[in-house]
Amino acid sequence: MTLIRNVRPYGEDAVDIRITDGRIAEIGHGLTGDDEVVDGGGLVALPGLVDLHTHLREPGREDAETVETGSRAAALGGYTAVHAMANTDPVADTAGVVEQVWRLGQEAGLVDVVPVGAVTVGLGGTQLAELGAMADSAARVRVFSDDGHCVADPALMRRALEYVKALDGVVAQHAEEPRLTVGAQMNEGERSARLGLAGWPAAAEEAVIARDVLLAQHVGARLHVCHVSTAGSVDILRWAKARGVQVTAEVTPHHLLLTDALAETYDPVYKVNPPLRTDADVAALRAGLADGTIDAVATDHAPHAVEDKESEWAAARPGMLGLEQALSIVVQTMVEPGLLDWRGVADRMSVRPAAIGRLETHGRPLAVGEPANLLLLDPAHRATVDPAALASRSRNSPYAGRELPGRVVATFLRGVATVLDGKAVK
C-alpha cells in the first residue's frame, strides 16, 4: 500500500491519496496507516499520460531505441501508456509482430505498450494488412496506421475505414499527399525559397485530411489525423466536427512550440515530417487544442541514431524526440499562457487519447476505485534540457539547451512507482 500525502489533483485543493492493490482506495485529509509514504509536497497530480504516437524502433533499429529504453523515457515524461507505431523492421503488419512488441512492453513493465498495426502490408500502400488478426491478437490492436507513409490511395483508404469500423478501431492517417511532397525538406514558403530547400506545402496535408473526413463520413467510420501541422488543417477539422464526422486529431509538442525559422540554422535536429510551420500555424494549433478541435497531444517521439541525424540537412532523417519533454512543452505553450487548465491537460494528454485508442484502464479520473495510473508534477520547477541526460537511446532532442518548466517527480503504473524523485525506478 502507498500513501501519497499532500497532492493537488488537477491542481486543486491538496489531499492524501491511498493506493491499494493497484487502485485508488481512498482520497481524503490526514490519512494515516502503515503504508509506504510518498510526500506529494503540493505537487499537481494528473492521470497518467497516454501517447497515441511513439516510435520505439524495436524490432529493427535497437541502436536508436528499444521498447525498454523508450518505455523508460515515457515513464519519465509522466506516461503510463504509449502506442508503438508500426514502421519497425519487420513492419508490425501481422499478429506475430504486434504480439512481439506487446510482450516486450510487458517485460519492460514501465508503461503499457500498445502496438499500432500497419494498415497495409509492409506499409506498401497497396494491399490491406491482416487487420482483424491483429485486433484479435493478444495485443488487441485498435489503432491502425501506416505512419511515416500516407495511405494515399483513396479506394484503399475507404476499404481500411470499412474494416476498422467493424473492429471498433480507427485509422490514424499520416496526411501527406506524396505527389506534392517529392523531395520536400521543409515548410513551403518564402523561407524555403530563400534557403533553397524544396518545400512541403500545407495543401499536401490539408488535401488528404479533407478527402479523409469525407470518406469517414461516407463510411461512418472513425478517423484519427496524426500530427496536424497547419492552420488550414484545423479549419477543416472544425468544419468536419461541426458536421458530425467521427474524426479526432493530434498535435505534437514540437508543432506547438517551434517554427520553420529554425531551418535557418540548417541544424538537422529541426528536420521533421510534417515540417515545422509558421508562427500563424503555431497560433492556430494552440487555439485548436484549446477549443478541442484538436483532441490530443501526441509526441511523434522519433529517435534516430547519430549517423542518421547528424549529417547535412538534406540527408538527415526527419524526426525528433518528444516523450521526456512533452508535458513541459504543454505547460509552456498552453498552461502558462492560460489556454488550458490542468483538467484540460488531463483531457488532451490522457482522457481523449485513451478513448481514441479504446484503452479502458487509462485516461480514467483521479477517483476512488479507479486504476492508480497517475503522475505527480512540479509545475514551477525549471531546468535546461541536456540530451546526454535523457533516458532515450537517441539524442535528437530539439529542446537541447532550452530552459523548460515542469518536472515529473513521480509516475505510478497500476499503483507501482515507475518514477520517483524524478528518476526511473528501474
Ligand SMILES: [Zn+2]
Ligand atoms: Zn507521421
